[in-house]
Amino acid sequence: MATRTTTQHVTTATAQSGTQKPTHPTPGALVVERTGPLALVQDAGRFGCRHLGVTQGGALDWISLGWANWLLGNAPDAAGIEIAIGGLALKAERTLRLAIAGADLGATRDGEPLAANGSFTLERGQVLAFDQPRAGLRAYLALPGGLEAAPFMGSLSTVAREQLGGLDGRGGALRVGDRLMAASPAPQGDEQARELPSSLPPMPADDTVLELVTGAQIAHFDGASLFAAFNRPWQVDSRADRMGVRLTGPVLRCQSGGMVSEGIPLGAVQVPPDGQPIILLNDRQTIGGYPRLGALSPIxxxxxxxxxxxTTIRLSPVTPHQARTRYLRQLALWR
Incomplete structure (x- = not known):
């Protein structure tokens, strides 16, 4: 039976032939005291398994997860906690170096405010708490070495719909009493002195521009629809989750008939019969049959x-080369 306590690798002192083996430092752990609407274990996601009908999962804002990990010297795709909207409270079992990046959720340490992006020390018995969104929706918490847990299909990412990943291995969100174990006792080298670059863009606000790589079916949309798609504002609908985000705005018309279902990439912009686009995200289904404008870039x-x-957004067409160049540029910042 799967447990919700992660495996802790400790070398205990034992006597053999009259000699004592040294005890190695024990990685720190956090205990969940309060949960918010959705706090999930996430890493970069699962790859090489969509032909089995298993979706990608992973951090929605993979850039913020990468920066949180960078602050501690972790690999950018190391598993951390995606905290949506806030409400999470964690108590330290021992002194632990942590980092947060992404949305400003009013993080506090024993009631004292913490910066929305940075690393800090949580002493034994202290409580890290997240309130409500002030800018953005999702904050990412990184632990030294990442989160220690048993991966499934190469990833710890939580996908609730498919009941995969997470601490329990069944796609569950964090619950009161869960223990989050760091994979390493402490960051290495000078990571405690790291600070995020001041040039990082702020959290999205109205008129945020999202780059889109156009797809093969874009020629099936009429001229008026294409003009509207890239020259009119869109609004993020309340019907949004980790599977996808609906946009409301001008009605788009596609002239093609029925389609055979095909594979869906991350960021695919599908247009159902009502003409209102749906942008498919990490927990999307693996195939779909609606025509697509294209797909958002990873950024x-x-x-x-x-x-x-x-939030009001605008779509801007880019070439595959432009999208790839900007993606690789982001990865290079963490080297």
Whole structure:
């Protein structure tokens, strides 16, 4: 039976032939005291398994997760906690170095405010708490070495719909009493002195531009629809989750008939019969049959993951080369 306590690797002192083996430092742990609407274990996601009908999962704002990990010297795709909207409270079992990045959820340490982006020390018995969104929707918490837990299909990412990943291995959100174990006792080298670059863009606000790589079916949309798609504002609908985000705005018309279902990439912009686009995200289904304008770039997907309902966005077409160049540029910042 799966347990919700992560495995802790400790070398205990034992006597053999009259000698004592040294005890190695024990990684710290956090205990969940209060949960918010949705606090999930996430890493970069699962890859190489969509032919089995298993979706990608992973952090919606993979950039913020990467920066939180960078602050501690972790690999950018190391598992952390995606905290949506807030409400989470964690108590330290021992002194632990942590980092947060992404949305400003009013984080506090024993009631004292913490910066929305940075690393800090949580002493034994202290409580890290997140309130409500002030800017953005999702904050990411990183632990030294990442989160220690048993992966499934190469990932710890939680996908509730498919009941995969997370601490329990069944796609469950964090619950009161869960223990989050760090994979390493402490950050290495000079990571405690790291600070995020001041040039990082702020959390998305109205008129956020999201870059879109156009797809093969774009020629089936009439001229008026294409003009509206890229020259009119769109609003993020309240019907938004980790599977996808609906946009409201001008009605788009596609002239093609029925389609055979095909694979859906991250950020695919599907247009159902009502003409209102749906942008499909990490927990999307693996195939679909609606025509698509194209797909958001990886950078744009991360930005959309921080857009609150009601946010006004605009779509801007880019080439695959432009989208790839900006993606690789982001990865290079963490080297």
């Amino acid at each position: 744009a997907c991360a930005r959309l993951g921080q857009c609150a309902p009601g």
